Amino acid sequence: EAGVTQFPSHSVIEKGQTVTLRCDPISGHDNLYWYRRVMGKEIKFLLHFVKESKQDESGMPNNRFLAERTGGTYSTLKVQPAELEDSGVYFCASSSGQGRTDTQYFGPGTRLTVL
Amino acid sequence: GDSVTQMEGPVTLSEEAFLTINCTYTATGYPSLFWYVQYPGEGLQLLLKATKADDKGSNKGFEATYRKETTSFHLEKGSVQVSDSAVYFCALSDGYGGSQGNLIFGKGTKLSVKP
Numbered sequence: 749e750a751g752v753t754q755f756p757s758h759s760v761i762e763k764g765q766t767v768t769l770r771c772d773p774i775s776g777h778d779n780l781y782w783y784r785r786v787m788g789k790e791i792k793f794l795l796h797f798v799k800e801s802k803q804d805e806s807g808m809p810n811n812r813f814l815a816e817r818t819g820g821t822y823s824t825l826k827v828q829p830a831e832l833e834d835s836g837v838y839f840c841a842s843s844s845g846q847g848r849t850d851t852q853y854f855g856p857g858t859r860l861t862v863l
Numbered sequence: 864g865d866s867v868t869q870m871e872g873p874v875t876l877s878e879e880a881f882l883t884i885n886c887t888y889t890a891t892g893y894p895s896l897f898w899y900v901q902y903p904g905e906g907l908q909l910l911l912k913a914t915k916a917d918d919k920g921s922n923k924g925f926e927a928t929y930r931k932e933t934t935s936f937h938l939e940k941g942s943v944q945v946s947d948s949a950v951y952f953c954a955l956s957d958g959y960g961g962s963q964g965n966l967i968f969g970k971g972t973k974l975s976v977k978p
Contacts, residue, residue, distance in 0.1 A: 752906070779964065781964075781965070781966075783966070783968075788970075789970065790867075790967075790968045790969060790970050790971075791907075791952065791954075791966075791968040791971075792968075793965045793966065793967070796964070796965060804965065807965075839906070839907065841907075841966075843964065845964070846964040847964055848892075848893075848894060848895045848914070848956040848957060848964060849895050849912075849914045849956075850956075850964055851897075851909050851912065852909075852964070852966060853909070854899070854906045854907035854908070855906050856905060856906035857906055857907075
């Protein structure tokens, strides 16, 4: 069974540009999460999809971030326009359930560098 | 709000030494507790978890016991190997209110094991 995959693994862009990150969850997992780790800080929750619906987007930092999950399969996270403080590692995770006991399976992350 | 505090790293040990990484938490409800590990160049992997008080999670020689009275979930291993060198993250999932399964992480502890 394939795990969670993310693309690209690394992206370097200039301030003001647009970047789109992609996440493919484990097949059959309805729940998809995005997290971010800024250098030296904790991994922070961004948002949670259940199928194609946004269940919780309370962690999204501002309206420069747009997440979609069309058809309830893969998800994209677009940053437009990117700012220096957006640099960090963006992780995607998926799970079959959404309860507190369910295990989330993480992808390898996308390292975003904004210059 | 909910939070996780884990010991600052980096931690450097010799092979076969005993390992303890402290983790304490603050939570509104009755959280599940997790240890994730990130090996160099890889994504986060679930190491072990416990879903209720006094549960012990174990995997690959690592153990952690959910202590509600001390709000702790310390990670231990009796004899570390060079291959255990990684970053270890303590996390909780509360599921209280609107946070359906969202993980809250500590800052991570980098472990280096020398031969």
